[in-house]
Amino acid sequence: MNNKKVACVGSGVIGASWAICFALKDLDVVVYDINDEVLSKAKTIIHDNLNILKENNVLDETRLQEVENHIKLTTxxxxxxxxxxxxxxxxxxxYDVKHQVVKEIEKYCLDDAIIxxxxxxLLISEIAKNAKHPERFVGGHPYNPPHLIPLVEITKGEKTExxxxxxxxxxxxxxxxxxxVLQKEALGFICNRLQMALYREVCHLVESGVCSVEDADKAVTFGPGIRWGIMGPSLIFHLGGGAAGVDGLMNHLHDSINLWLDDMADFKELPEDWPQRARSGxxxxxxxxxxEIGNNEESLKQYRDHMLIEFLKLHHKL
Ligand SMILES: NC(=O)c1ccc[n+]([C@@H]2O[C@H](COP(=O)([O-])OP(=O)(O)OC[C@H]3O[C@@H](n4cnc5c(N)ncnc54)[C@H](O)[C@@H]3O)[C@@H](O)[C@H]2O)c1
Structure with a gap:
């Protein structure tokens, strides 16, 4: 890249994490937020997250300083x-905040900057509806925290080129x-839909007394989940089919799969008592x-981040 300047507008949970992601590639990141108090919190979050990378041997102190120096904060x-x-x-x-922010950004940015x-x-067409250059607006939906999770779902508005x-x-x-890249707009994009398809069945299994919340989690973590962290469900099924491949597996299991599908959850609204049941579970x-593997919110988060970092190293993403 010739122009190494990038901007993060908003420095909360997601904006601060994006700043780390960009600075790790030695881009010059300028982070905007509405006041110094918020920016000071963002500075601490950025520093703490870089320290976690250091504790997990992704960075040493010199590199941590270099990355941190690539990030400037401004109101x-x-x-x-x-x-x-x-x-x-x-x-x-x-929408009203995004519209205001778009207007402010477009006052000062390059005509061909990507926003x-x-x-x-929210819909990109709607976010960019008053923009001077709606053609350069995209959705770049991260998964939290964006400096660790690799996926970004790119969405287009009606006028995006x-x-x-x-x-x-x-x-x-x-x-x-x-x-x-999503070829057309879809509520929840790809991943939230996939997550909710699985979670709907978790609710159903628990509500109908087949298993506990704990065992549903265990089944995912030590069964398909551990494989999905390596490759997606289609490639995994392709291997499951042996020499016959994914089509062979689908043909082989066709009648069974149809029985399961017929018995599975298809409700359109979460059961009202589900939030409480989920919490108790x-x-x-x-x-x-x-x-060691997390038994309260703090230790669970530490364990998740540590495992995530180790896993990303295996994927050569860190
Ligand atoms: N939190 C998540 O897990 C997650 C995941 C993916 C996407 N997102 C999306 O990321 C965006 C930010 O979410 P978040 O969780 O970081 O929220 P947040 O509340 O943590 O951060 C929002 C930041 O925007 C700042 N802000 C307020 N008014 C502003 C303005 N006019 N101009 C610029 N900044 C302003 C706030 O001071 C705050 O620092 C949202 O669109 C959200 O849907 C969030």
């Missing part, structure tokens, strides 16, 4: 976005992400875990 939108080739917007998830919104579910989609894809690839599961 001036002009300073943040002027001259930046890529702008990652991570402001609160409301990517981290939005979890293909060349900007391709440039966004190239940019995310450059910063070590694994972008996937999680509390019960935590009692049966050791501190």
């Amino acid at each position: 001036s939108m002009e300073e943040a976005v002027r001259g930046a080739c890529f702008i990652q917007e991570s402001a609160p998830e409301h 990517a919104s981290s939005t979890s579910g 293909e060349k900007y989609v391709q440039q966004a894809k190239d940019f995310y690839t450059f910063v070590n992400k694994e972008p996937v 999680v509390e019960e599961a935590m009692k049966n875990r050791s501190e």
